[in-house]
Structure formats: structure tokens, C-alpha cells
Amino acid sequence: RKEVEQDPGPFNVPEGATVAFNCTYSNSASQSFFWYRQDCRKEPKLLMSVYSSGNEDGRFTAQLNRASQYISLLIRDSKLSDSATYLCVVINAGNMLTFGGGTRLMVKP
Amino acid sequence: ETGVTQSPTHLIKTRGQQVTLRCSSQSGHNTVSWYQQALGQGPQFIFQYYREEENGRGNFPPRFSGLQFPNYSSELNVNALELDDSALYLCASSLAAGTSQETQYFGPGTRLLVL
Numbered sequence: 001r002k003e004v005e006q007d008p009g010p011f012n013v014p015e016g017a018t019v020a021f022n023c024t025y026s027n028s029a030s031q032s033f034f035w036y037r038q039d040c041r042k043e044p045k046l047l048m049s050v051y052s053s054g055n056e057d058g059r060f061t062a063q064l065n066r067a068s069q070y071i072s073l074l075i076r077d078s079k080l081s082d083s084a085t086y087l088c089v090v091i092n093a094g095n096m097l098t099f100g101g102g103t104r105l106m107v108k109p
Numbered sequence: 110e111t112g113v114t115q116s117p118t119h120l121i122k123t124r125g126q127q128v129t130l131r132c133s134s135q136s137g138h139n140t141v142s143w144y145q146q147a148l149g150q151g152p153q154f155i156f157q158y159y160r161e162e163e164n165g166r167g168n169f170p171p172r173f174s175g176l177q178f179p180n181y182s183s184e185l186n187v188n189a190l191e192l193d194d195s196a197l198y199l200c201a202s203s204l205a206a207g208t209s210q211e212t213q214y215f216g217p218g219t220r221l222l223v224l
Contacts, residue, residue: 004151043111043199043215044152087151095205096142096165097213099151 003027006088006100013107017078021103023071023088032091033064035073037084038102044087047073078107111135113202113216121222122190130185130219134202140164141183142213143175146197158183159205195223 006023013019025033033050048055050062050071061074071088088100112135122128134141140159144152154167158177172188181202187194197220201213 006151008149043217045215046212095140095203096154096157096167097144097152097201098154099144101149101151 001026002101003098004088004090004100006103008101008103010104010106013078013105015078015080015107015109017107018074018076019078019105020075021073021086021088021105023073023100023103025069025071025088025090025098027090027092028069030069030090030092033071034089034091034097035060035062035071036087036089036099038087039084044099047086075105078105080107080109083107111202111214111216113200113214115198115200115216115219117219118217119220119222121224123224124190124192126190126223127186127188128190128221130187130198130200130221131182132185132200132202132216133182134200135214138202138204138214139181140203140205141177141181142201142203143183143185144199144201145169145194146199146218147193148196152199155185190223192223195221197221 035047036044037047038044050064054063059076063072085102114133142157143155146152156166157164161177177183197218199218201215203213
């Protein structure tokens with residue numbers, strides 16, 4: 001079983017739609033959680049950190065559920081430019097990033 | 110951009126050869142981490158260097174080795190290349206102080222193809 005699991009998708013949604021991704025992690029001692037975005041043939045870029053209290057950045061909302069060991073990302077009012085792969089990332093002890101396999105999002109006109 | 114640079118951008122090698130990939134970290138950062146990303150998968154942690162010492166290693170064989178220099182730039186060396194080593198190799202730099210570490214910023218990567 002992978003340490004961080006994501007549905008690979010692709011999620012095909014129309015512009016303006018709301019889309020949600022989930023991610024589960026297996027190590028209950030995991031300390032920090034993030035969503036990264038990766039465009040085709042580019043490097044991953046930090047989208048947002050994830051906190052138990054939930055956090056919002058514009059159209060993006062991230063949530064952490066420690067009891068169930070899952071992380072979510074909600075994108076409201078999807079734009080064409082949101083098309084990318086979204087990577088769920090967990091940090092355990094030692095500060096190494098553990099990535100999920102990524103969820104591909106395609107927003108269509 | 111992040112200020113993290115990698116060279117070369119692309120590389121083609123044959124099985125059994127050796128390769129060296131280079132990474133210059135962002136100014137002020139003292140930690141470099143290396144990741145391997147196979148096609149269609151998420152990046153996998155190879156190892157991390159902090160102040161010229163290896164500071165953690167993922168599940169990669171010893172033929173993957175590295176160095177960090179006094180200016181905090183880093184090299185990843187892979188010996189006896191195998192076909193499965195074909196991937197995007199990413200380095201990420203960050204600032205670590207004690208047990209805390211700030212955000213890791215990724216370079217554009219080196220695409221390695223092993224034939």
C-alpha cells in the first residue's frame with residue numbers, strides 16, 4: 001500500500017464547476033500536509049498548506065482530517081488555467097516530502 | 110521563478126553508463142533534496158543534503174549517490190544506469206534551522222532517458 005494515495009483521475013469538468021479531490025495517508029505520525037500543483041512537463045509548485053482547522057485561498061479550500069487520515073482540496077468556479085495535476089504531499093519526521101501519485105484535472109470550456 | 114536551477118535540462122544515456130546531475134539552490138538556502146519522478150507518477154524522495162552531509166535517504170540503491178558543496182549546490186550521481194532510471198529528476202532547496210524546515214522550492218528538473 002502506498003503511503004499517500006490519490007485517485008489519478010482525470011477529472012474532466014466544465015468551466016465554473018466545483019471539484020473536490022481527496023487524498024489518504026497511512027502514517028498517523030505525519031506532521032505536515034500540503035497540496036502542490038504540477039503543470040505538464042514542469043516542476044511541482046506549492047499551492048497551499050493544509051491545516052486541521054481548514055484553510056482557504058481564494059477559490060481553493062483545503063482540509064485535513066487527522067482522525068480519518070485524509071486531506072481534501074476543493075476548487076470552486078474552475079478556470080481553464082486550473083488544468084494541471086494536483087499532488088497531495090505529506091511530511092513525516094526528517095522533513096522529506098512524500099508525494100501521492102497526483103490527480104489530473106482538466107477544465108473544459 | 111524559484112531561483113533553483115538544474116543542469117542539464119535533458120540527457121540521453123545508455124544502460125550501464127554513469128550520469129551526474131547538478132542543482133544550484135536558491136540564495137540563502139542550506140538544504141537540497143533530490144526526487145525522482147517517473148512518467149505518470151508522483152515524485153519519490155531520493156535523499157537530502159544539509160550543510161554538506163546526507164540528512165535522510167529514501168528507498169534507492171547505493172548506486173544513487175550525492176554531494177553538497179560549501180556553496181550549497183548539489184550533485185546527484187547515478188552509476189550503472191538501468192532502463193527504469195529514465196525519469197524527471199527534481200531538486201528542491203529549502204532553509205533548515207534546527208529541526209524546522211521551510212518550504213521546499215523545486216527546480217525545473219532534468220529529464221533523463223536511458224536507452
